[in-house]
Amino acid sequence: MTGTIYTETVVYSPPEAFASEAPYQIAIVTLDDGGRMTSRILGERVSIDDRVELAESRDGVPFFRKIA
Amino acid sequence: MREVSVIGVGKTRFGAFPDRNLLSLAVEAGQKCLENGNIAPAQVDAFFLGNFAAPSFVGQNHLAPYVSSALGIRGVPATRVEAACASGGSAVYHAWAGVASGIYDTVLVVGVEKMTSQTTARVAEILASAGDCSGEIKAGATFPSLFAMIARRHMHQYGTTREQLAAVAVKNHANGALNPDAHMRKVVSLEQALAGKPVADPLTLYDCSLISDGAAAVVLAPTERARDLVQKPVRVCGIAQASDYLALDQKPDITSFPAVCAAARKAFAMAELTPDDIQFAEVHDCFTIAEIIALEDLGFVPRGEGGPVSASGATARDGVRPINPSGGLKAKGHPVGATGVAQVCDVVNQIRCQAGEMQLKRHSLGLTQNLGGSGGTSVVTFLGEI
Numbered sequence: 001m002t003g004t005i006y007t008e009t010v011v012y013s014p015p016e017a018f019a020s021e022a023p024y025q026i027a028i029v030t031l032d033d034g035g036r037m038t039s040r041i042l043g044e045r046v047s048i049d050d051r052v053e054l055a056e057s058r059d060g061v062p063f064f065r066k067i068a
Numbered sequence: 069m070r071e072v073s074v075i076g077v078g079k080t081r082f083g084a085f086p087d088r089n090l091l092s093l094a095v096e097a098g099q100k101c102l103e104n105g106n107i108a109p110a111q112v113d114a115f116f117l118g119n120f121a122a123p124s125f126v127g128q129n130h131l132a133p134y135v136s137s138a139l140g141i142r143g144v145p146a147t148r149v150e151a152a153c154a155s156g157g158s159a160v161y162h163a164w165a166g167v168a169s170g171i172y173d174t175v176l177v178v179g180v181e182k183m184t185s186q187t188t189a190r191v192a193e194i195l196a197s198a199g200d201c202s203g204e205i206k207a208g209a210t211f212p213s214l215f216a217m218i219a220r221r222h223m224h225q226y227g228t229t230r231e232q233l234a235a236v237a238v239k240n241h242a243n244g245a246l247n248p249d250a251h252m253r254k255v256v257s258l259e260q261a262l263a264g265k266p267v268a269d270p271l272t273l274y275d276c277s278l279i280s281d282g283a284a285a286v287v288l289a290p291t292e293r294a295r296d297l298v299q300k301p302v303r304v305c306g307i308a309q310a311s312d313y314l315a316l317d318q319k320p321d322i323t324s325f326p327a328v329c330a331a332a333r334k335a336f337a338m339a340e341l342t343p344d345d346i347q348f349a350e351v352h353d354c355f356t357i358a359e360i361i362a363l364e365d366l367g368f369v370p371r372g373e374g375g376p377v378s379a380s381g382a383t384a385r386d387g388v389r390p391i392n393p394s395g396g397l398k399a400k401g402h403p404v405g406a407t408g409v410a411q412v413c414d415v416v417n418q419i420r421c422q423a424g425e426m427q428l429k430r431h432s433l434g435l436t437q438n439l440g441g442s443g444g445t446s447v448v449t450f451l452g453e454i
Contacts, residue, residue, distance in 0.1 A: 009216035015193035036317040038204040
């Protein structure tokens with residue numbers, strides 16, 4: 001599954017459940033097949049309009065990474 | 069439909085009050101309000117309570133009769149209204165509907181939140197429950213991060229800058245310094261605001277509103293009766309509530325809040341007013357970007373102009389149209405359930421010429437805009453002289 005970054009942010013002040021993971025990047029991805037998904041970003045930080053692909057899903061949360 | 073007026077207002081100070089519980093805050097605001105409106109508890113026909121998350125913040129449910137009975141109001145409907153950060157505005161809207169329809173004659177609304185007994189991380193978690201918990205929140209989004217993503221997109225589409233966001237914080241802190249009831253009475257420089265600790269890029273601590281305790285109350289009555297009760301009733305010229313998706317990823321364009329646009333459209337139509345008629349406004353600046361978008365959604369400026377206008381001084385207390393002369397959520401504080409009610413109190417005080425150091429020169433017609441979550445609910449109210 002591939003798509004384009006619609007918007008993104010890096011979270012520095014997380015809720016309790018995510019405290020050990022901060023800072024982490026989340027993004028809304030516009031999917032090539034239509035629709036949008038709020039996702040976590042793995043690896044390199046992304047910016048608006050970057051191309052990304054689905055790397056994995058953890059407990060129903062999609063993790064995308066930048067397409068080199 | 070009957071015309072409705074605000075006949076009384078009352079507020080606590082906003083801040084962090086470790087020795088005050090939710091009930092004492094709510095009762096203080098309610099009693100001040102009844103006194104201000106010259107109304108005895110036995111005259112109240114119905115009670116609405118705006119509260120977002122007392123079950124999570126303080127472990128208390130069944131909140132409306134808990135508060136109303138402590139105010140000496142018994143035997144009448146007492147109802148809690150929850151619409152995230154628009155809980156207070158929504159409670160005012162439902163009270164208005166009850167009076168306008170003729171079901172009730174005198175309705176008391178109290179908005180309250182007690183937030184500071186929890187850690188910041190726990191508060192972030194409780195606030196996040198106003199988002200879509202099956203999607204964005206599960207992925208690790210917080211409210212600052214949702215508004216950070218909105219800010220990023222607004223910057224991308226319209227060229228809005230960090231300096232323009234910071235200008236909103238600087239202006240609202242300057243206003244808050246004049247407000248004796250504000251949580252933070254501290255002037256902040258542009259340099260300070262720009263150098264704040266990052267919370268969620270591009271937002272820093274200075275872009276975020278405060279975590280506060282506080283309560284606010286208003287009492288409503290039909291305008292035809294209001295003149296006999298108090299010297300200066302303030303007319304509800306227009307009011308509307310609207311709704312939208314919770315999740316940002318469901319919205320076609322996150323740089324605008326359709327619920328705000330819809331509520332503003334309906335309220336302007338009811339009041340037979342245009343944006344140019346509004347002299348000042350209390351808008352929902354939960355984050356600096358939210359005030360910039362509010363200016364656009366309310367029709368005060370064209371799309372994309374919210375940033376430049378905010379940096380121009382036009383929204384300052386001596387500007388063309390002062391925005392958040394109370395200091396807004398940014399400096400006055402944001403006890404979530406109290407906010408929408410407090411906005412009405414602040415506008416009423418301006419119209420009655422009882423705003424003290426905050427008093428504006430032009431103050432006969434003002435607006436409040438209350439936003440729930442990242443746009444799932446909005447309430448827009450116009451208040452004016454009778």
